[in-house]
Amino acid sequence: xxxxxxxxxxxxxxxxILSGRGASTRAVAAGVITTEPHEPVPQRLVAxxxxxRRLLDxxxxxxxAIERVLFQINVRTAMGxxxxxxxxxxxxxxxxxxxxxxxxxxxxxxVCGDGAATKQQVGEMVxxxxxxxxxxxxxxxxxxxxxxxxxxxxxxxxxxxxx
Amino acid sequence: xxxxxxxxxxxxxxxxILSGRGASTRAVAAGVITTEPHEPVPQRLVAxxxxxRRLLDxxxxxxxAIERVLFQINVRTAMGxxxxxxxxxxxxxxxxxxxxxxxxxxxxxxVCGDGAATKQQVGEMVxxxxxxxxxxxxxxxxxxxxxxxxxxxxxxxxxxxxx
Numbered sequence: 662x663x664x665x666x667x668x669x670x671x672x673x674x675x676x677x678i679l680s681g682r683g684a685s686t687r688a689v690a691a692g693v694i695t696t697e698p699h700e701p702v703p704q705r706l707v708a709x710x711x712x713x714r715r716l717l718d719x720x721x722x723x724x725x726a727i728e729r730v731l732f733q734i735n736v737r738t739a740m741g742x743x744x745x746x747x748x749x750x751x752x753x754x755x756x757x758x759x760x761x762x763x764x765x766x767x768x769x770x771x772v773c774g775d776g777a778a779t780k781q782q783v784g785e786m787v788x789x790x791x792x793x794x795x796x797x798x799x800x801x802x803x804x805x806x807x808x809x810x811x812x813x814x815x816x817x818x819x820x821x822x823x824x
Numbered sequence: 825x826x827x828x829x830x831x832x833x834x835x836x837x838x839x840x841i842l843s844g845r846g847a848s849t850r851a852v853a854a855g856v857i858t859t860e861p862h863e864p865v866p867q868r869l870v871a872x873x874x875x876x877r878r879l880l881d882x883x884x885x886x887x888x889a890i891e892r893v894l895f896q897i898n899v900r901t902a903m904g905x906x907x908x909x910x911x912x913x914x915x916x917x918x919x920x921x922x923x924x925x926x927x928x929x930x931x932x933x934x935v936c937g938d939g940a941a942t943k944q945q946v947g948e949m950v951x952x953x954x955x956x957x958x959x960x961x962x963x964x965x966x967x968x969x970x971x972x973x974x975x976x977x978x979x980x981x982x983x984x985x986x987x
Binding site: 702744748751754755 | 909
């Protein structure tokens with residue numbers, strides 16, 4: 662089962678595709694989709710749409726887990742983040758992929774056991790949970806992996822694994 | 825030339841397709857795309873995506889004019905409006921349709937000559953400019969027509985019309 666984690670953004674949209682369960686969870690692909698700030702917004706949304714479509718085609722994830730936009734944080738960039746999240750969610754749901762949103766607090770709570778964890782703590786827990794020697798960089802990628810790990814932690818393990 | 829005006833929203837997305845120029849401008853289609861508030865957001869975005877695609881296919885507008893989301897107005901609904909606007913803009917731009925955003929003030933200024941015009945004043949000017957006996961209802965439709973009229977007012981007339 663592949664889970665595609667998304668840290669949404671218009672200038673930078675982080676993604677991580679995780680596979681496995683529990684201690685065997687591994688990242689099979691990760692990166693950042695960037696669009697040019699000087700380009701018109703509609704063209705940037707199309708570029709993002711095409712890259713997300715490519716990921717959905719290539720990996721056929723069963724779930725897309727995406728961090729919920731919080732408008733209180735930064736009103737100036739919130740519009741672009743909301744627009745980007747809308748495009749990503751529509752593309753995934755249109756292919757039949759389940760889409761689940763998690764708040765930043767839910768992600769931190771699931772990954773670090775503390776809804777007020779710092780970026781550094783989240784990055785370090787993601788590193789440990791994925792068995793990596795170094796933290797995922799840039800932070801967008803690590804944050805995308807964190808939301809995918811959050812979804813995996815919420816999902817019940819298959820019955821066979823519980824025996 | 826068809827101009828597709830959009831008053832974006834996730835629960836209610838108004839649209840108006842206008843044709844012609846100046847005193848001959850007419851509405852050829854108009855309506856509201858609604859999605860069910862109790863449905864999951866990703867499914868609602870897909871429903872909106874499909875309806876917008878249908879309009880783009882049927883009318884092949886050369887321009888999509890969309891009202892710019894202002895987050896200051898209502899933070900609670902702004903997220904859905906931003907997501908909906910993102911989906912609409914991406915769909916249009918992906919088909920090669922030009923996409924132009926206008927602020928609410930720009931729309932009121934263009935249609936009423938007053939950036940602080942009331943909803944009622946905008947509705948009445950839209951009615952007059954489109955040669956209708958009654959105002960377009962509901963307000964989402966009238967607002968979508970207003971942003972299309974705003975675009976038409978900004979666009980230079982073809983050279984032949986200026987002779």
